[in-house]
Amino acid sequence: MTDGARLGRAAAQWARTHRAHAGGWAMRYRTAGEGPPLVLVHGLGCSADYWMKNGPWLAAAGYRVLAMDLPGFGRTDGPPFLSIIQQAFAVSAFVEALQLGPAAFVGHSLSCQTVLELADTEPERVAGLVLAAPTGDRRRKRLLYEAIGFALDVPREPPSLVPVIAEAYLRAGPVRWMRTWLGGKRHDTFGAAARVRAPALVLVGEDDPVSSPKFGAALARAIPGGRMRVIPNAAHAIIFDEPHGFNDAVLDFVRGIGLAPAPSSTAG
Numbered sequence: 001m002t003d004g005a006r007l008g009r010a011a012a013q014w015a016r017t018h019r020a021h022a023g024g025w026a027m028r029y030r031t032a033g034e035g036p037p038l039v040l041v042h043g044l045g046c047s048a049d050y051w052m053k054n055g056p057w058l059a060a061a062g063y064r065v066l067a068m069d070l071p072g073f074g075r076t077d078g079p080p081f082l083s084i085i086q087q088a089f090a091v092s093a094f095v096e097a098l099q100l101g102p103a104a105f106v107g108h109s110l111s112c113q114t115v116l117e118l119a120d121t122e123p124e125r126v127a128g129l130v131l132a133a134p135t136g137d138r139r140r141k142r143l144l145y146e147a148i149g150f151a152l153d154v155p156r157e158p159p160s161l162v163p164v165i166a167e168a169y170l171r172a173g174p175v176r177w178m179r180t181w182l183g184g185k186r187h188d189t190f191g192a193a194a195r196v197r198a199p200a201l202v203l204v205g206e207d208d209p210v211s212s213p214k215f216g217a218a219l220a221r222a223i224p225g226g227r228m229r230v231i232p233n234a235a236h237a238i239i240f241d242e243p244h245g246f247n248d249a250v251l252d253f254v255r256g257i258g259l260a261p262a263p264s265s266t267a268g
Helices: 003-015 055-060 084-097 111-121 142-156 161-172 174-185 189-195 213-222 243-256
Strands: 018-022 025-032 037-041 064-068 103-108 126-132 200-205 227-231
Touching: 003 025, 003 055, 018 084, 025 055, 025 084, 037 084, 037 111, 055 064, 055 243, 084 111, 103 111, 103 243, 111 126, 111 189, 126 243, 142 174, 161 174, 189 213, 200 213, 200 243, 213 227, 227 243
Parallel strands: 037 064, 037 103, 103 126, 126 200, 200 227
Antiparallel strands: 018 025, 025 064
């Protein structure tokens, strides 16, 4: 099968949505491909749809890629608020329902804290972590710094990003968005990072005012054996701004930790 055919097949699979009954929720998700599992966990206010430039490409490279709507976001109903610990439970319930076994987890923004928490509390589920544009700053004025960062990030993002996230933000609503954001500030991100034993890669955008390379380097140092990589020309929406650089970095990492892709005859 040619590369183009594999990508076309993966894109067709990714276009469909499914439901998994997990942890008391009917969690909507997208999936494509065959091979070692990669679980993509969306950032604050977003949904599985946010991975449109990543899921099919990673699947075509020989992996089983899955991305869920966390409870309360996208088209998964949920309570008005879930803490980082509760979100980690939701991710755990999702992978348990699908009987994935150990997987590599890719978090974006706030959900980097979620997958760090999962790796800390349920290490047997986690073969590796990719933390893309992570949050979790522990400075005293972290709320202020992050809010300023979000404001500065808006003009750095492509206009095509707006329709991708607008519907998800409207579905989530401002109260849920705000409560989840504030709840993330109460999570001990660096404490969880220090207890992680899975291989981890921190990815930050060169132009990200929310998750700077300086912060990314500090978080990578907090994780035993953690590494950092900077993606040129990317802002906070690193998975959307520079998908080729992001996807290549993820593939380099998962292959490097021994998650070999499925044979090309069956991938995607």
